[in-house]
Each structure stands twice: as C-alpha cells, then as structure tokens.
Amino acid sequence: MLGKITHASLIAFLASHTVFANDDIIVTADRIKSTLEKSPSDIKVFEQDEIKKSSSMIELLSRESDLTLSQSGPMGGNISLFLRGTESYHVLVVIDGIVMNDPSNPTRQFDLGRLSLNNIERVEILKGSQGLLYGSNAIGGVVVITTKKGSENLSGSGFVDYGTFGTLNAGVNAQKKFNKTSVSFGADHLNTEGFSAANDSRNPNAEKDGEKRTTLNAGVSQEIAKGEFNLNYRYVNDKVDLDKGGGAGEDDPNDSQFTEQKFMKAGYTQNWSSGETTLNLTRSEHHRTLNVRSDSNHPTASSTTSKGEINGVAINHTQYFNDFFTQNYNFDYQHEEDQKKNSNENFSFFLYNRFEFGPAVVNAGARLDSNQSFGEHVTYKIALMHFFSAFNLKMAYSTGFRAPSLNQLHAPIYGNKNLTPEESQTAEIGVEVPVTENGKYTGTLFYTDIKDRLSYAPVTFINQNRGRARIIGVENVFNAKLMEGLNSNTSVTWLSARDMTAKKKLARRPNINVKTSVDFAPSNKELVSIEGDFTGKRNDVDNLGNTVHMPSFLIFNLRYEREFRANTSIYLKVKNLLDRDYEEVYGYGTGGRIASVGLRYVF
Template identity: 25%
Template sequence: MAQDTTPSDDGIAIADAKSEEIVVTATGVAQPIDQVGQAVTVITRADIERRQTVSVSDLLATTPGVTVSRNGGIGTVTAVRIRGAEDAQTLTIIDGVRVNDPSSPAGAFDFGNLFAGSIDRIEVLRGPNSVPWGSQAIGGVVNIITARPTEGLQARANAEYGYADSVSANAAISGKSGIFSGSLTGGYVRTDGISVAANGNERDGYRQYGATARVGVEFTPGIGLDLRGYYANSRTDLDGFPAPNYTLADTNEYSTARELYGYAGVHVNLLDDRLKNRIAFTIADVDRDNYDPAFGTKPSFIGRGRTERYEYQGDFRVIDQVRVVAGAEHENSRYADASTRYSTGVTSFYGELIVTPVRQLTITGGVRNDDHKAYGNRTTFGASAALALDTGTTLRASYGEGFKAPTLYQLYGPYGTPGPATPGVPARDALRPETARNYDVGVEQSFLSGAARVGVTYFNRDTKNQIDFDLGTFTYQNIARTRAEGVEFELALRPVDALTFTANYSYIDSENRSPGSNFGKDLARRPHQTVSASIDYRFPFGLSAGATVSHVGDSYDDAGNFSRLDGYVLAGLRASIAVADRFEIYGRVDNLFDEKYEVVRGYGTYGRAAYGGVRVKFD
C-alpha cells in the first residue's frame, strides 16, 4: 500500500506509510485525503493488477455508491451512475481533459471503450462538485490518470487470452533523463464476445487499439511544459430491431468510435512554490458512426463531437493555514451529424478558500460562475469540512451544488429547445440547466495502527429542472425532478502485509419526484442495495490468490416500474504466481457460478468465463 512520494504533473503523489494519500478531485488541486470533506475512493495500479481487470467499468461497479449497466458484451454502451444520478451527470476526466461526449444526446461518457491497461490511478468522488469542475458533476466525478513518467527507466507488459477467443495485450515504458520525462503505453483488445440480444445466437465481437503518451520538459525547477495524449479506435458489433417484429434480435449492425483527447499546459511555480500557476489547452474529439449493412455501406448515423478548453488555475498558499485556489476557463463545443452542425461556448470563473485553523481541521468553501452562450449565467456554491483527530477518527461534512448544461442536441437538435440567452426566446419557454443540491456527513475510524479502517457516509441530493423528453410537445424540457438519499459503508483490513480484505455496502433510494403518473417511483436501473467484498492473500512462495463477490439488488428497467430486473450475485476467483523476479503468470474465472442475470432488459450478459495471462516488468 505504500509507494514513493513522487509528485507528477497532475499534482498527485502517493505517500509513504507514515503520511497521507494525496487526491486532486475534491478541489482540483493536490490535498492530503484527511483534509477532504467529501467522499473519495482511490483505485491504484496495484489494485488493477491484483484484480486482473480489463474494463474500467468492472472496477467501478465494485465501488461504493456506483452502479453500472451495459447493453450487451464488452464494448457496448456502458453507463456509470453515481449515487443514483443519471449517467450523463457523471463527469469523467482523463489526464485533465473533460471527456463527456458532446455528440451524445445527453452528453454522457461511454465507459464501454475505456480499458485499464494504460491507467495508473482512478479517483471517484461521490456527490455534486461543480465549483472546480463545472457542468455535469451532479452525481460525482471519475478522474482517470494514465501511466505517468517515472524517475528511472521502467517498462511493463502483459498479455492474456480467454473465453470467446478474447485477447488483451498492453505495454508501457516510462522514464526521465535530464529535463525531459515521458511515458508511452499501447494496448489492443479483441473478442468474439457474446450476443448483444439475450435471445440471439450469433456472437457480437469487439476490437480496439489505442495508446497514451506523456511528455514533460522542466526548463528550470518549477517551470515546465506538460503534454498528454490519449487515442482509441474501436469497432463494436451490435444487434438491432429488424422487421417484421421490430424487437431486439440478431443483425449485422456495428458501430465505430475514434476518441482523441489532448492536453498541452505550462506550469510556473513562484515564491518558493507557494504560488503555483497552470495554463492549459485541452481538446476532446469524438467521432461515432453506426452501420447497418442491410441498407448499404454508408453510415446510418454520424456523430461528430469536439470540445476545446482554455484554462488558467492559480494555487496560492498565503500562509501555512490559508490556501487560495482560483481559475478561469473558456470552453467551445460543437456537434455535427450528417446534415446539421451546432456550436456553443461558456466562460467560467471560480475561487476556493482552504483554511486550516488548527492542525486537525480543514474548512473549504468555493464559488463558481458560468456564463453560457445559450442559457446565460449560473452561480454555484460548495463547502466542506474535515476533522482528523489524533485518535484515528475522521469526521467529514459537505454541502455541494451541481449543475448540468443542456447539450447541443437538447438545445438545437430536431427536438431541441433553445436557451433563454437565445434572441427571441421567452425565459418561460427556454431550456435551463439541471441543478442539484447535496449534503453528506460521514465518519471514518482507523484501528490497529492503520491496519483496519471502517467508514460510513449519509447523503441526500435533490435535482431540479432535469431535462427529459416531453411527450406532450415532442421537445426537450425541464420537466423532471429526482431525489436520492442513502448510506455507504466501507471496511478495509490488512492485519498482515500478505492479507488484504475490503468490503462495501450501499443503500441508495433514488426516486422520481416529477409530477405525474411516475411520481414516487424508482428511477430506472437503480438498485437500492449493492454489496461488494474482495480478499487477497500472498503466500510466502510467491503465489497470490483472491476472490471478489458482488451482489446487486432488484431494480426496474423502466420509469413506470413495470419491468423488474431481478437482483444477482457474481463471484470471481483469481490467482497469480511469480516465476522469476520480473515474470508473473496469472489467471481468473469470472461469474464462477454461471449466474443468469440482466442489467438491461433483453440484452445479453456474460456467463462463466476463464482467462489466463502473463505479466513482465523491468526497472
């Protein structure tokens, strides 16, 4: 669990055994986790390798407060919902770039194409957090950090093969020489898959190749250039709704996606590093196409989304007890399909004050203003407190506001409703941002010199002006309201270095509060209860063995709560053994008991599946 304290250009370091882990997702700058008043879960590279995870969504599904649904096999549309919020209300960041898809009708990020081979670290913040991050951070934030440069030359690679002729291979190299540092990863995933349609007979395959890269140039201590890039090219076989029944069945349809995310920034640290400045330009470019060979070779759907952001952030430690974080951002986004093109822009300013009046107490407050071309101004507030006592008790409380701007499709698409800043549009008829208010309180207690930790968090969130399709007007309108409240329990044990046990339980009551026939009913695909437990043990002779068991409770597949999805239990076993200093063999069995289940009505899920692979590291 202990790693070197080597900070990166993300502002992230993992501390040694005598100090605290550092996170950036709560305020946008690096903070010890015991100074954070919000609920944050950290997944490290060691966790990824121990769990032998390929899809990031599979890891997130075992995280407190998070539920995942996937429309079929690997690579199909995958929704990640935090604390019962919509998947489009989960803000996703990769290496400092907001990657929510502007070509998606609601602006959700599709986790179906995100794999763990290139990832060093994931931070999951639960609850609204729009002050540092802006739009879409209503349910929470998933912050992805890919492989970072290392002090010395290091390399790693792994390859595995398994069920449905599946292949996953990854390689990474990183290092530093003089003022230059860099890292490069490459990955390839392919599988024959399963049938997307649960009643289908043909397998629907998947293929992706991708790469990430980082380059750093430290011209003088504290002044440098940071470049980051992410590329993925994917192809997913699909099923459709063919005539004459127009129900989900085997077809030859498929989709392609090309994702390109980039970051170019300069950091300048002044006043003995008390004043840190960062200027950056980021880009997210997503091309999506759907094909149906039954109707020819041209795409049946074309989506082109692009977001460009210009950012400044200042982080000034006035004195040891007072820290001021402030920033300015401008974002341009555009969306195009086969016949139309839309664009908009937003300019934002935010400020945060982090005060530590006494050593054990950290109080944070912030405000943000967004001036959007379509809907005008929106001001957002947030505040939190963390009290870390010497007894190992940490008390946390936070109040957070979140908002989600209407997407380009919701504003200007064929069923769109323009915003109030659009000339000639009365305010009462305009589309406004979705808004949320959340408060949570939690307590965490560590025992046995940090070898045991238990925590509990209560949260309550109300979302208003939620955008939904209005069947009365056949347009998008602010007609929905939702409420979610619940409790999250976490337990972590490491009584000896060789044994690790973690478990969590979440109870989330997310309900529709919109006037009408669905008032008071459960939101679709939001189970009330989820449980996950994982245990791993390393034997003295190099063998590691582990297991994960997860339970997802009953839910409904529709807003009217007519179509019930039964709960299910998934169990998996894994093992690995080092056969040399740098060489390891591993294998796992997923869905050990071949559970039959659905997460989306009519769509297929994996049965029992086995995989085996090799891993090599050099440093």
C-alpha cells in the first residue's frame, strides 16, 4: 500500500493514519478480493507500517489480539501459536500460494520462528475454520503471506542491528521492474549466542543455546499480453542449539538441530474481460537433522533425520458477473511424502460465491476433498456483513478439518492407518462501532467445537481419535487517534478453551490477554512506540506429564526510531523493559530484558 517510502514519510503516515482507513486495504486471504471494509470474514492485515516496526514474524503476530504465542526458550526454540485458542497445527501457513506446513512433522505444523520478515509485503490472518478455502489444517485459521514485487523504480532496504546475547541480525532486499519484467530479491542472516533454553534459574550452570539462520528469497514475473508468468523461490538454512527439555536437570551442553527448507512456485495468471484464471505449480521441501552428541546425559551419540515434501497443482478462476455477484472456482491436487516413502494424495474442488445486496454482503460456498487415506470430506462456509447507520454487523459459520499426518498414520509402533480427520465447527458474531470521531470499537464472540481430536492413547501411545475440545472467546479491540501524531490500540481477549474428554483446560491458553500499544510521533522524523502485554493465568504440563499452574505476567516493550539523514534511520528496541522474570512455557527461560540497536537504509 505504501510503495516506496522514506522513513520520514512512514512516520508522517503513522502520525496521520486514522482508524477508519479500511476502505483502501485490499484483502486476498478470503480468495475473492475485496476491501477490508467490505469483508464479512474476520481478517487482520499487517501492512508495511506494522511490518517495519517488527524484527521477526513472531514479533509481528504477537500484536494480534486473539493470538497467543509461547516460545520454548531463546530464538530457535519451538513456537506454539494459539489462534483463538486452537492448536499450532490448526493454523495453515501460506506464502505466495505455497503451503509451508511440514509433512514430516508429527502434526504437520510449520514453525513460524524460522520465517523472517525481510522482503515481506503484507501478512493476512484469516480467522476461524477455513476448510472450504484452504482444506486441511485450517481449523483455527490461515496466515497468508505475500512477498514484494518489482516496481518501476529501483526500491528496497537494508538493515543491521546488534543486541543482547550477541545477537546480530542483518538483511537486504531490492525490487525493480524492467519494462514488463519484475524482479525481487532478499537475503538476511541471524546469529545469536542465545541463552539457556532450560530455565537457568533451575539450572545454575546452564550453557547458552544459540541459533544461526540464513534466508534467501527471489521472485521474477513477466507480463505476457493479458497475463503474467511468475516464479518464486525461498531457501532457509538454520542451526539451533537445544536442551533436553525445560526445568531442572534438563540442560544439555551439545545437542543441536539442523533445518533446511526450500519453497518453490511457478505460476501463470490470465486476465479476462470479466475475470481471471491462475495456474500454480508448487513444491516445498523440509529436511531436519537432530544431532545428539555423547556426553554425561547421552553416553551414546545419535543422529535422527526427517524429510518431507509437498507437490501441488492448483487452478483457480474468479468470475465477475457484475458489481453484485462474484464467483470463485478452485481445483487443487497435493501429493506429500516423507523420507520413508510414506505418501498421501488429496484432490479437492470448491465453489465460493460473493453477493452484495445494498447494505449487505454475503460470502458462501462448499468444498469437496477426496483423500487417499480417509476418503471424501465436505466443508462449507457462510459469512454475512450488514451495514447499519450506527454500526456494522458480521456473522459467520464455517467448518474445517485436519487430516492425520504421515507420521500419525505410518510411524512404527505408534502409527494408526485407521485414523479419521479431526472436524471443527466455528460460529462467530461481531460488531464494528464508531465510538468517537477518531475511535472505533470492534467486538467478536466466537465459538469453536473440535471433535475426533488426534492424540496418543494412554499406556500404548498409539495415535487415536479420542478427544473433543470446546473453545469460547470474546475479543474486544479499541483503536483511537487521540491527537495529531498520537495513536493507540487496546485489546482484551477472554478465552475458555477446554478438553471436554479429559475435563480440563487446554494447556498454555491464558484465560485473559490484554495488549495495548501507543505510537507517538514527536516530529515527522521520529517515532516512539510503547507496548504492554498482560498474559493471564494458564495451565501447562511438566516433564512428567503433570498439570502445573502458570502465573500471570505483564511486560512492556519500547521502540524508538529516528531518521538522522535522508532515507537512513537508527532505531532502539527493548523487550521486557522492566526486566520481569516469567515463563511462557513451563521450565523454559525467557531472557530477561533484551535490547538492540539498529540502522536501516531505504532506497
């Protein structure tokens, strides 16, 4: 949306940006393009103003009101992402049309901690069960990421920052359009000594667990008559030091994990007089090696490798019949395979419609999946938005599913070829209400029911469909422009997430989460951002499988940026400003106060 932008103009934009600017934000995650203002689905869009304030995808996503993140120790530690209280593996991640979820992972989830923000144009979070639009793994929602494309003039940026734990983060990206050819490139590298994953207050002699990660990405597009051909490539190389687990006695001096990921797409889009057709060929490769070296904890060294790949073909057509009726058709084929040649195939077709009747917008459709392992499955969705004079009303009902992973089906001893998919239903109702001339309240009540949950059986540990979860939540968000150059955002999310089979709370979901941020621009060349994050009480599980109660905590973060010469700025960031001692995951450290200083150049 912002295009090529200097730091001064970015800060001026933030200072003048109103909370009612949804009419010019285009959303694509809902398959049929529309403005955010007229989307009946619950979608959060992060554009360049938010992305430029964040150092990582995790930092960016943590600002969303009904999304909770828990990290097991320092950078590189496992990330748990709970969108509206659902599991991490209930969130599908898509970048430039490529499914990033790992088929070799026991639950087929993708670790967003290994995804950098360099060369990212926008991030959309589509909430609720989205089986209709995205198939398996979208019970909680979908994170849709779009990388930058070339523009007429050469544009891009470079950055370098250094901070606590010897953390060095640097990157560069550039975009350019040559006649009808657009090119884009990005590269970044992270190197940190880190801190002990196992909480060092429980392990006084714990060693540091660091991470080294390099990311390369590139894109090329070529306009051809009324169409466009495009290629995308993304490569991630990551090495992270590990501990055995969290808590006392879990420190390990030399365990490590190596991860290599490749994501590729070749696509073509043809524009017609009243529609467009897109063909995408995609491939993703995941390779992980866990190295356990000989020491006092492990007398015998070992190395475990897992590999997975997904190959896909998707044909999507959008037909614009008139200003009031749009239809979207999609055919999709996916083949996934692991290192043991276990594989699965899935064919799907969906039909999705958008109707606009005066003050009302309705999106509705259905999908059929035909899966090699479990047969046919139908999902559907209907979403309504109505504009009243005093407020806007949104309602939606949708279904979703999660197919068993290759590991859950075929793993030695624990696999079960008779598993069936988890199934979900989501219902939600929300309102958008102008509170003042420059303020808006958004409230959403949501309900998700998940049955046939996949989990290990007691004693045998064989995978089974044996659980049910019920999640109820209320999200409240208030945005306001308090004065010229001063904006605020506050959210309060109440959540009840329960395992109905075990009759207990789902782990790591706080009963209440409060997030607030204030952006203040003293001038058009500087910006001060202060954030507060209160995480309420929640349950977790210790190393013996016992339920433990985690206390609430409150942390504050600070960011200051100033442009000191044309297109060049310096920034300071402090996480956990008051140096609070807390744990996100039982037994794992959080690092205390973490500060960094950086330099950014935009061209």
